Amino acid sequence: MGCCNRRCGLIAGAVVGALVAILGGILFPVGDIIIQGTVETEAVIEPGTTAYENWVAAGAKVYRQFWLFDVMNPLEVLEYGATPAVVERGPYTYMTRYLARDNITFHLNHTVTFLLPNGAIFEPSMSVGTEDDKITSLNLAVAGAYSAIPTELHSIVETLIKTTNSSLFQRRTVKELLFGYTDPILRGDVGFFLDYNQTYDGPYDVFTGKDDIAKVGKIDMWKGSRSLGFWNDEYCDKLNGTDASSFPPFVNKKEPLFFFSSDICRSVSASYESTMNLKGIDVYRYSLHPSTLASPLDNPDNKCFCSNMKTTKNCTLAGVLDISTCQEGRPVYISLPHFLHGSPSLRTDVIGLNPHEEHHKTFLDVEPTTGFTLNFAKRIQVNMMYGPSKVITVLKKVKDYTIFPLVWLNEVKEICTTYFEACGCNLAKSEGDVNQQSSSFLFSDRQRHWMMKQPRCSRRSSYLVSRCWTSYSRTDSRERCSPGGVGDQRSRSVGADFSQDKATCAKGETKGRRAFRP
Template sequence: MGCCNWRCGLITGAVFGALVAILGGVLIPVGDILIETVIEPGTTAYDNWAAAGVVVYRQFWFFDVQNPIEVLNYGTSPVVIERGPYTYKTRYLPKDNIMFNPNMTVSFVLPLGAIFEPSMSAGSEEDKITSLNLAVAGAYSLAPEQFHGLLETLIRMSNSSLFQRRTVKELLWGYHDPLLKSTLGLFAPYNGTFDGPYNVFTGKDDISKVGIIDRWKGEKLSFWNDPYCDMINGTDASAFAPGLDKKKPLYFFSSDICRSVSASYERSYSLKDIEVYRYGLLPSTLASPIDNPDNRCFCRNFKTTKNCTMAGVLDLSSCQEGRPIYMSLPHFLHGSPSLLTDVLGLSPNEEHHSTYLDVEPNTGFTLKFAKRIQVNMMYGPSDKITVLKKVKDYTIFPLVWMNEVRKQDNLAVCLLQMLLNQRLCSICAVSMFICNFFFLMLVVSATWSCLSISEN
């Protein structure tokens, strides 16, 4: 009888020991997955977030005007052809001024720089483009009508016109303008500047908040004078909280357009042997307030938007230091039909002109994205400005569209695969636990029977 109790005790101890060991093997890898997605030195998320291992390129396509004389003399619609891409390596510098704060956020700035990549471009930076004159269009938009006579005098004295011919480099990064007697450029100044500072949550106290932007430039938004439009929602799109749900959209903030947007799940596919979810912007993102009432607070100019009935264009003047810049998707994708008749030669295409994110669902890391936006300016009729006397109506003119693409380097992909393999091991451990559980239950049953016999 004593021998049986001794054996039963050993069996019972072995059962509980095995259960503890198996449960430990399951729970530790699952915990590691969550730890590795926290923005904290030593984690995979931090290495992916802070360093410059991610390659980001900006590709530019310009709209070259084919009939500038006909537009000036007869008021015909501009005809454009697309020129590009002209590709630059950007965001090759790591985040700077990183500082962890007591409220579980981390602050930083994004240094900006651009290096021309000839091998990925259709020509050189010295290629010339006939495009809208930034100074003339800008001054026209900003000057009240009673000052158009003075503006006409300045235009004549500087020998300026509605269109100008400039190099790619000048249009992007700056040139000395004779009308305004200052440096103008679509992205000037750029090199040596920075975006931010940003404050984002680390996820250390709440993993669902990891990467979510708390503040930009030290404060909340105030561009749109509306609580809804001024909300900063989501991350910067480089990563999201782990464990994506296909039914829920992803929110991210873009400093290029000074607002937050959402992307919805479209499909799944394999990227370098890693399953990713593709998310894309909905057509309602830039819909007119008639079709999407949430966009009413983004409508700033009743004249250029035809009393807020125009779709596809976002007025950015309030967040671009007063510069009359209008953002859209390339070739006015999802825009009002009038945009494609006011300027001829555009061909919107969902495949080539939409924005998307490819996100690994378990970790929330973005492996690839294509952020596509178009920069436009406006000009319109004037009885006093000679170069605008033949213009019949307000025109949103496309200057350039940009495709910002991100691809992870091989080292980052390998690190992610190791993390996912660790998760796979935990899944295998769960499966083994289930199988072993039933086997151990048989052992427990035998142990119980043994104890029962001993007692009898």
């Protein structure tokens, strides 16, 4: 049974419990106790619960859409010191989370250890082209050597660049840039996400919630430590919250949600934005606050994340996070796409960037009763830094330190596109009796047994109960809404929202898969 079906069961159990309690004449406090008890029992991460069945499996697939920045004027930059001009190409879409958690071990202190498998399977029908498309991008070896090697040794870098006939920019395929190629300068493999494919994230140690449901899913340790050790500061190195796939039940929208992201080597918080209706279910939308990547001048809590005074202009630069300390010294900077919420200088140093709040922000849609994240979009941009040099020829025309955009990604879950009734557990518009028997066959035996013991309820007027959603994903994956565009459209500034209904899928198929056309 797919993860959406399992979530459907737990969410529906809470809804049915509420109906039975209210329409059956039970006092509200009693109904609340029943609902709370059911959710708290099923939300514990241990074998036999709904949460465990959902947690342990691969569940809904996760995709990463990549937009790469293609340099339009590399010769002008090298010869005349022109401002780089870029056009983004994409999306190039990969299925990245499709394997179940691995090496699961439960401990006596009510925690569980596991690994998250990573992978990357190219999805042609969700992409604008092939992995062999060529992109002109920054030369990672040149930019990396410029920062990693002391200035007094830049003559060595100059010699290596000349002997290998390299330059500040290079033309590579999408696949090479994303997942690696052999660089002539370094004589080794480099890539934007070199160590991602066929690797693991973790190990993670998270609380099961057995002794305290308020701690369920919260991270106790990552890679065997309770401190990240990247920032030399207790606050910045703190592991705070969950991995964002779920949160403790009974979410309070007045409080922020905390989660850790290994991609950016830190914990962050998201604030309540609005209540939305997702396929018939009310969810709380949380988004990252602009202060997350603000300069220490505006957000003093970020001072411990500022490590390079030169490139951050004495820690006054907003919108970027230097993660070189967790990237083995490579000059990698993380930001929101198109430097959203960043200092204006970041966008004037590179022509062609157009940040858009709705298209480039990171958000989570969380069902408040269960704490499950039903929909999300994690949007991150990867950048590298280079600067002026009196020794390295390809950098002699560079006027100032430049944080250059390489690629931005949109990580999304395969949105469920059919309603609760497609699961066979419809709690829809009805006259008269509400028949729990017709809507309970997807629940666990424990849930079904509890529901069967409840009295039937009736109401003269018709009513509409929230509808749950479940995945629309056939075994052969021949029908699926795509997160991106298709055809000969080679450049897109925004990604199509993955929350489109099945009805909005294009009628034409490409290589056996249906693609969404905005």
